Amino acid sequence: MSTVVTFGEIMMRLATPLGERFEQTKNFEVVYGGAEANVAVAIARYGGKSCFVSKVSDDQFGDAAKGNISIHGVDTSHVLKGSGRLGKYFYEPGYSQRPSKVIYDRDDSVFSNSKPEDFSWEEIFDGASWFHFTGITPALSDRLIAICEIALKEAKLRGITVSCDLNYRARLWTKEKAKKVMTELMKYVDVLFANEEDSESVFGIRAEDTDVSDGRLSVEGYKDVAKKLKKRFDLKAVAISLRESINANFNRWSASLLYGEEFLLSTKYDINILDRVGGGDAFAAGLIFGLDSSWEPRKALEFGVAASCLKHTIKGDFNIVSRDEVEKLLGGNTSGRVVR
Template identity: 35%
Template sequence: MKKVLCFGELLLRLSPVLNGDWLRKHNTPIFPGGAELNVAMALSRWNLKVKYITALPDHYLSHEVLAHLQQQGIDTSGIVFSGRRIGTYYLPIGQDLRHTDVIYDREHSAFSEIKTGMINWDELFDQVGWFHFSAICPALNENVAEVCEEALQVAAKKGIRISLDLNYRAKLWQYGKNPVDIMHRLLPHCHLIMGNIWSANTLAGIPVDANIHQGANQDTYLDHAAKTATAIKQAYKNCETVALTYRFEKGEGIDYFGTLHLANGDYCSPLFSTPHVLDRVGSGDCFMAGLIYGIYNEHRPHHVISFAAAAAFGKLQEYGDATYQTIAEVESLLKAYEYYI
């Protein structure tokens, strides 16, 4: 089995318990993460061969983190050692990365300073069948966007399948470029594009109904998802598969479902609902991992989207950035929603 290669910035997330607890108790949880690493962690746990590529400073803290990833079965042999800093961010547990409370500290990190020519993509793509990255990478600066483009060109020449998560982080797109202009250079290479109807609008220029929430029901959202998927495929001819998520806040809880759009039809997961969420971070990454896992193993389309959505929903009840759910646990959750494999 060929490997899945995930490329992105490794981050350390600091999650202080507010109202002064982190000061009084001298204790703040730290979670290793980053969108693409979260995908790699899930895929390795689900028995796919995974390689992870990032840039880190060559010091003891980096090597501690890499030893942890290696223990999870992730190939870190291609890591680039450069720069002086590991990127960090601050987010209280329970908040979402799109929330205004997120504080990024990623400027001048090792990953943010990578440039074209620093990574030997031709060598790294040996024995790789799938390449995954996210829109967070090109959001950092134009140099990183150019590195993404460099990687995509090599992957395309080698016939490697490419997936992209259209995750939009407004606080990161601060270098004076229109996100759509940057993403238009990257999207044409992608075979699987995942996101939601709003990120597809912001990052890919796909039309969105600004009034969709007025009197909407699930059928309304499913109809819009199908239209968005069709528009993405028409705009980017290499795109074979589109997956979209819907996540609605309900007080302290969430309603969640996903859609999958292929040449042979549109598919929808069960509607998952919970009155309480432990941690919102990493749910979308878990969904992305579920898609890759299902498609890589050639599962039936309805099972692909249902497994991905169940995994994402299950992640909402775990602390930290990456999931530790097993395949059996995800499938057990599906059965609880009367979906039988």
Template identity: 35%
Template sequence: MAGYDVVTFGETMIRFSTAPGERLETATTVEIGIGGAESNVAVALARLGRRVAWASVLPRNPFGARIAGELRRHGVDTTHIHWVDQGRAGVYYLDTGAAPRPTQVLYDRAGSAIAVCNPEDIDPALATRGRLLHLTGITPALSPSCAEITRRLLTAGTAAGIPVSIDVNYRSRLWTPKAAAETLAPLCSEATILFCGRNDAGTLWGLSGSDEEVARGLAERFDPAVTVLTAGADGALALTRDGTIYREPAVPVDVIDRVGAGDAFAAGFLHGYLDGDVALGLRLGVRLAALKMTVRGDLAVLSDDDIAACLADAGSSHTIVR
């Protein structure tokens, strides 16, 4: 029997962000948090009551302790972290914007402990301990060893019949569209659930047209059981292998912080999918994404009341169990 609902692997960084109206160039104080696509998903799922394990490589120093401790506080199992005595945690800096000035992100993650790790540091059998394995296109971009670990986890999961969700999550600061498309294509071809943003589908694979046409293009190319296309303010849609299309408009929101909204969406969708309901997953995904944007930081730190209202609005009968 699976020990977890979801297992995931990736890098989590320390986040330094300016307060609204401040610039990194002149700020005298910054807010400290953590952020990483896979752990953002893990936290949101844990707060929904799911059993989630997050694996990574972290240094034994205060930043490593901060990352692991914060994830544990939100209910994520961190016992599969590989700890190293040398190395560093990745860092990113958020120069918080306000219209018309965009928010800018500066990365300092090269040579982080996870990027220079040995592929043997993570046991691929971990993939078989969950009901679902969640991976993103960010991790393979970090280094050849991270790409190898991702492939090993994917291979172990699919060999055991474990559903795999892959979020393309293209990052132009990490690699070129050509390199990303070539590396991610074989991974996406093994996905049970494929998440892809409308812009990423165009950048990596030249897909264009209506959202339905883009989703069908992804489905024809990779043949996942479910293709999920996100389109920002235009909402999201899901296309199942039998040709059924589900659509969900975005929820109006007063945005405080957009970072992590896509991860909250993925968590909401996976929550519904684990209950066997694609339509519910889509409804819950857009609602969790909207709620996340009302919270500063990467993590969807939502109260039980927030989540209960969100579940009820999406039509879920699921009860949060802690």
């Protein structure tokens, strides 16, 4: 079985208990996660082979971050250690009409200070079939922009499929810099992931008749967005998650996939949310797992959306579900009855 390689930062997440705000909490719940790490863990949980590439602090926090990935079967042999601090983020879960909040504490982290010579991509890509990164990684530092470009060039030289999730984060960089950097990196990408806001924020391509603030989405609008993205960057496929946010605890969740000239729309799920962080990563991992396993695009799309649906019910960044559990949901087992 070939390997999916992901590259990015893993952080310590410190979350307030549900219902408590930053100003009032006396306790933070600690887990570890990050977009690319979340994808690697999910793929391993689905039964695939994944390798996470990163750099963590040479201390107990770095050990904990690495251990929390490897316990799920991810290859962490290319997670390096170095002097410096592990990045962190603070998370305040939303409730009803109150949105969730994130505060980053990742400036000058050990990963953001990575150097090109830290990573041996020839060794990393040995036996790899797929490489995945997100727009978060180049947003962290100019050094990481250069490292991403090196990795992407090496991947393309080896005929490895490359996917990117735009994952625009306004707290990390400006729209202007994101557009400049990501436009250059897109020349190496085969499969692009975006959500209802990313394409507009990064490339100025907006879905008509859509307003994410009130949960209103136009499927036809996103079909047009996918076609424009595919044409502009000569992509093999464009996947767009379609989140209808009714409130912080209840969303309608589906996705679309433009694969070649075929536009597919998935099943839509009504989700009562426990933790939405990592939901998009679970979807990306499911679609990558399916396509890398040579599934038909429809099957891969439905698997990714169902896997992401389940992630919304699990605390933490990682999608702690099995392929069997996802397939049972796909088979119509949606009652939530006790399994004995």
